[in-house]
Amino acid sequence: MSQPLPADQPAPRGGNGRSGRAPYDLATVLDIAVAAFNEFGYDATSMGTLAERLGTSKSAIYYHVSGKADLLRLALERGLGELEGVLSLPGAQEGPADARLEFVLRGAVRVLCEELPSVTLLLRLRGNTDLEREALARRREFDHAVAALVDESRADGTLRADVDARTTTRLIFGMINSIVEWYKPGGPLTPEQLADDVITVAFEGLHPRPSA
Amino acid sequence: MSQPLPADQPAPRGGNGRSGRAPYDLATVLDIAVAAFNEFGYDATSMGTLAERLGTSKSAIYYHVSGKADLLRLALERGLGELEGVLSLPGAQEGPADARLEFVLRGAVRVLCEELPSVTLLLRLRGNTDLEREALARRREFDHAVAALVDESRADGTLRADVDARTTTRLIFGMINSIVEWYKPGGPLTPEQLADDVITVAFEGLHPRPSA
DNA sequence: CCGTACTTACCGATCGTTCAGTAAACGATA
DNA sequence: TATCGTTTACTGAACGATCGGTAAGTACGG
Incomplete structure (x- = not known):
């Protein structure tokens, strides 16, 4: 059960034992779980609370x-997958470094907004377990890819060099x-508007600019 | 015991029962606790872990x-107090709005660095208890004060107006x-260097600027 | 009558917390 | 200086609650 991310099961229709309510699928359980994890924190969220919110038993x-x-793993996989996907898009691999940097930053904003719950969960990890540490390592790889673009852009003279690249x-x-x-x-x-704002403030x- | 923040007890000197080690004071216990809370998260940190790190019993x-x-309360009080203290400094209350804004942002960076553990704890609160919600409310008040300075600066024309003030x-x-x-x-x-960098990137x- | 999708009942472990007891140091007294 | 009572700073065992997880049973559509 629940291995890589089935995305959609054949839409179960039948009623369960007690009422006319449709049975839950994995996606529903996952959505509720991630929402609760974000509200209370992963550790502070009990399986009992999850069951209560689903209207079922633990x-x-x-x-x-x-x-x-497993719930945590599935959620993190979704967020990380989307984030990593940005890097493999054409806009992140072709063109001048500063354009690729802007593309990736816009992509990150887009993924954050579209996959808000799972990315939120990802960004709040503390690395208490192996699972969490693996996710953090993948997140760090994404950061490194962006840091490389910052380095390139600085070398091109399109980014200011009076602030340390790592700090930047x-x-x-x-942000x-x-x-x-x-x-x-x-x-x-x-x-889209948020991505524009982020790019404007960042760059x-x-x-106020005389040119803008 | 442990009401507002005694800051320093008369530095106990005697040995305890089992060894020649000096007894712990509140400050030591608090430091260890906050460090552990930040490492594992508040909920994921057990009193047993704390005791282990202190080399004593629960x-x-x-x-x-x-x-x-109580450990959480004491830590949050320290961080919040310092942060709120920035707003009551002369530099935050006199002069043009953009100068006051810069002063408060620099002050926030300074407090973050100086009181890193307690402010880190503060910034990761989820609001699960009344205590946490009260701290979050005080933090929000600080944010509102800064937002007011942003509004003033925009009205003065010293901050760009093409990005929403709230978003800004x-x-x-x-950041x-x-x-x-x-x-x-x-x-x-x-x-100090970090504050310079933050101000540079933010403003x-x-x-790269032709003027800079 | 079989697979699906649960149910109730319960497990051992761990949680934060409490409690009774105590060894060592201190201050006062003799 | 020896003795005594108090205070300080703990120890170890145990508490009830809650934790994540499991076992066994079952209603229902096909």
């Missing part, structure tokens, strides 16, 4: 997943990653 | 504090708050 969850860690990368990621703390999908701010700063 | 901790929540404030805070995820005190990067952006 053990019913174990029919769909092998355990609490971290501050920019800090982007903080989106998960306040962005509400469906609100007035679209992911041009808060001070 | 119950010994209860001689110094009333419980796990959040992105800047995202600054992310410092707790990677800053190592005692390293080559001093708090002037990553693109």
Whole structure:
């Protein structure tokens, strides 16, 4: 059960024992679980709470997943997969370094907004277990790829060189990653508009430009 | 025991029962606890782990504090107090809005670096208990004060107006708050240098300026 | 009558916390 | 200086609650 990410089961229709409600599929259980993990924190979320929110018993969850860690694994896989996918897009591999950097940053903002719950979970990991440490390692690889683009852009003269490259990368990621703390999908701010704002603030700063 | 923050007890000297080691004071227990909370997360840190790191028994901790929540409360009080202190400094209350904004942002960076453990704890709260929610409310008040400075600066024309003020404030805070995820005190990067870098990136952006 | 999707009942482990007891140091007294 | 009572700073065992997870049984559609 629940290995790589089935994405969609054949849409079960029948009723369960007690009521006319449709049975849960893995996606539903996962959505509820990730939402709860983000609300209370992974460790502070009990399987009992999850069951309560699903309207079932604790053990019913174990029919769909092998355990609490499995829920975390599936969620992290979704977020990390999408994030890594940005790097393999053509816009991240062709063209001048600063254009690729902007493309990847825009892609990161887009994935953050589209996969908000799972990426939120990913960004709050503490590395307590092997599973968490593996996810953090993959996240760090993504950071390194962006850091490499920053280095290239600095060498090209399209990025300022009076601030340390490492610091620059971290501050920019800090800005982007903080989106998960306040962005509400469906609100007035679209992911595209937010990406524009992030790029504007990151590259041009808060001070008004004569050229802009 | 352990009410507002005694700051320093009269430095006990005697040995305890089992060895020649000096007894712990509240400050030591608090330091170890906050470090562990930041490493594993508050909920994932057990009193047993704390005791192990202190080299004592679980119950010994209860001689110094009333419980796990008390350790959290004391740590949050330290971080919040320092952060709020920045707002009452003269530089935050006199002069043009953009200068006050820069002063507060520099102050926030300084407090983050100086009180790294307690501020880190503060920034990772999920609001599961009344205690946590109260701390989050105080943190939000600080954010609002900065947002007001952003509004003023925009009205003065010293901050760009083509990005939403709320978004601006959040992105800047995202940048600054992310410092707790990677800053190592005692390293080559001093708090002052870091504050300079933050101000540079925030106000002037990553693109090189003709004027700079 | 078989697979699906649960149910109730329960397990051992661990959680934060409490409690009774105590060894060592200190201050006062004689 | 020897003795005594108090305070300080713990120890070790145990508490009830809750944790993640399991075993066995079962209603229902096909």
